[in-house]
Amino acid sequence: MFEILDRDPHSAARRGRLRTAHGPVETPAFMPVGSHGSVKGLDPRDLEEVGAGMILGNAYHLYLRPGVEVIREAGGLHRFMHWEGALLTDSGGFQVHSLAALCKVREEGVEFRSHIDGSRHFLTPERMIEVQEVLGADIIMTLDDCPGLPASRERIGAAVRRTIDWARRCLEAKKRPDQALFAIVQGGLEPDLREECVAALVAMPFPGFAIGGLSVGESREGTRETAASVAASLPDLAPRYLMGVGKPGELVEMAAAGIDMFDCVLPTRNGRNGTLFTSEGTLNIKRSEFRHDERPIEEGCPCHACSHFSRAYLRHLYQSRELLGLRLNSIHNLMYYLRLMEGIRISLKTNRFREFREVFHRSGLREARAGLSESG
Numbered sequence: 001m002f003e004i005l006d007r008d009p010h011s012a013a014r015r016g017r018l019r020t021a022h023g024p025v026e027t028p029a030f031m032p033v034g035s036h037g038s039v040k041g042l043d044p045r046d047l048e049e050v051g052a053g054m055i056l057g058n059a060y061h062l063y064l065r066p067g068v069e070v071i072r073e074a075g076g077l078h079r080f081m082h083w084e085g086a087l088l089t090d091s092g093g094f095q096v097h098s099l100a101a102l103c104k105v106r107e108e109g110v111e112f113r114s115h116i117d118g119s120r121h122f123l124t125p126e127r128m129i130e131v132q133e134v135l136g137a138d139i140i141m142t143l144d145d146c147p148g149l150p151a152s153r154e155r156i157g158a159a160v161r162r163t164i165d166w167a168r169r170c171l172e173a174k175k176r177p178d179q180a181l182f183a184i185v186q187g188g189l190e191p192d193l194r195e196e197c198v199a200a201l202v203a204m205p206f207p208g209f210a211i212g213g214l215s216v217g218e219s220r221e222g223t224r225e226t227a228a229s230v231a232a233s234l235p236d237l238a239p240r241y242l243m244g245v246g247k248p249g250e251l252v253e254m255a256a257a258g259i260d261m262f263d264c265v266l267p268t269r270n271g272r273n274g275t276l277f278t279s280e281g282t283l284n285i286k287r288s289e290f291r292h293d294e295r296p297i298e299e300g301c302p303c304h305a306c307s308h309f310s311r312a313y314l315r316h317l318y319q320s321r322e323l324l325g326l327r328l329n330s331i332h333n334l335m336y337y338l339r340l341m342e343g344i345r346i347s348l349k350t351n352r353f354r355e356f357r358e359v360f361h362r363s364g365l366r367e368a369r370a371g372l373s374e375s376g
Ligand SMILES: [Zn+2]
Pocket: 297, 298, 301, 302, 303, 304, 305, 306, 307, 331, 332, 333, 335
């Protein structure tokens, strides 16, 4: 399912290819987030245009609304949302804790009230596999117990043991042979609990592993150190997915630590807030300095927004609360993230990742990518 094509001699970074029933995905990969079966504001044509290979859906959200039966009738999530590329669904372990009300975790499963209408639900690992088999994503995730941080060591230890037990139950419940089930590593910022979780999960036949329970309230250094040490302890030949991280610079560093897959709401959420990623840092399109600015968001960016529209126009759209502005901003930000990932892959292929990483942190994406096209 996964092959490693190139390795960086100076770090743990690697370039690979993930084979799915909906085509290959080049890694390191960034997955735009479409929790509710839609990457906010964009349609599948936009996603193809910015170069998204795989996107993310969320079983917790889709189970609550529209409900599994609606998606079953549509023939699965791919057909329901008209997405022909690769798809990954998260089980919703994180969302149950962060969104649902009165969440009670028991050995059997998790009981909660819907954040939408207050209805009562009880989800087990077996049920979450059943739901994800109906959704039909190419990669599905085990149900994990994901406490927010800070949490007591006792609570994190209990979450680790429950996550391991639930992973085993997910594996036993899985029926569809065309989906790959990835396990999620928990353990907060406690190195020994992370190790315990990794040791138990890698002893089971999972084709890939995710690092969960980060970006849930801890410091950035905490995220980075934990993700890097967990990545180093996972099997070399299996894909590694860091859930919910992060900013562009963090993606570069985490790719250097050997992470293959990322997802994050930042490019689309920031896009809707008018915060745009550029090689000079983030740009806030609301500011009055852009009122007469005829330049694109970023010179040389091939996205639809930068090819056709000025900063002045995008600022006007934002100020007038026009929906087109949110869409164009999201298209640009996703293009920025996907071109960053492409840059990382090209640099790995041409053995220039170390240089790419340095230039990116010093001078931004444009310079880093320019370095890749120079011969030598
Ligand atoms: Zn652009």
